[in-house]
Amino acid sequence: MIVTTAVKPSEQTMAKARALAEELSGRLQLRRGQTLSQLMTAGADDQLLVVLDNEVRYYKGSTSEQPLYYHPSMAFVRVKRLLRGDRDPLIDLSGCEPGDSVIDCTAGLAADSLVFSIAVGAEGSVTALESEPVLHVVVREGLRSYDSGLAEADEAMRRIKLVRSNHTDYLSSLPDNSVDIVYFDPMFEEAIEESSAIGPLRSLANHGKLSESAVQEAVRVARKCVMLKEQKGSNEFERLGFTRCKTKKTSKITYGVIPVDRAT
């Protein structure tokens, strides 16, 4: 992978590019007046990470494809709703309250993590796990620097702790009853068309099926519940022991829950 910057990067951005190149075992290339496309061709590499002052963009194949970058997308709408006192199904169904600790086992673009982070507030905590290195870096850097124009949303992004780890390994390392809510949103087998926000994520994501052992570990670790998001017709709820929750008729996704109720 080639790692580069804008044409005239600040010293800080240059240092960040150097650090990210090392973290991802990429090759740092100065722009020297070249376009991104020229860099890719000259470097004979189809992966390009562009480090900008407050954003990291990842291109795969060609610079005419939409890059992967961090943006809160639909989560921003959900955040604004929560802040004005409206309900969010994930928060309601999980019984999430201010002060809770949440592990989001499938971070992706951390949209659900952001909603949890708003709901648990500064007294709570959200740890988001992502197994894929590039996704982890792009989203981690975005959560650190994205400016949504809404202070509460930005503060909630900064509070999310994004960890690069396979969720089964991470959960196995935790003591019994040590977090309130454990959440899974694995990649759906078939993409839902309108969720274009995660389009560029699909080629990088871990598409592995959620394992029974991950769910067992989650139940051991959780005090309140374990939640799963899936497509409405999915058999994953039955396979993994989740009770389907009722959601809007028009919704293409639904949640399943394993109540644990060990909260004191």
Ligand SMILES: C[S@@+](CC[C@H](N)C(=O)[O-])C[C@H]1O[C@@H](n2cnc3c(N)ncnc32)[C@H](O)[C@@H]1O
């Ligand atoms: C559907 S996306 C999650 C979207 C996310 N809920 C959001 O709101 O943006 C699933 C993500 O989980 C990651 N993932 C899948 N299996 C994983 C595992 N075993 N450990 C950690 N991350 C995993 C994928 O790489 C992908 O980024």
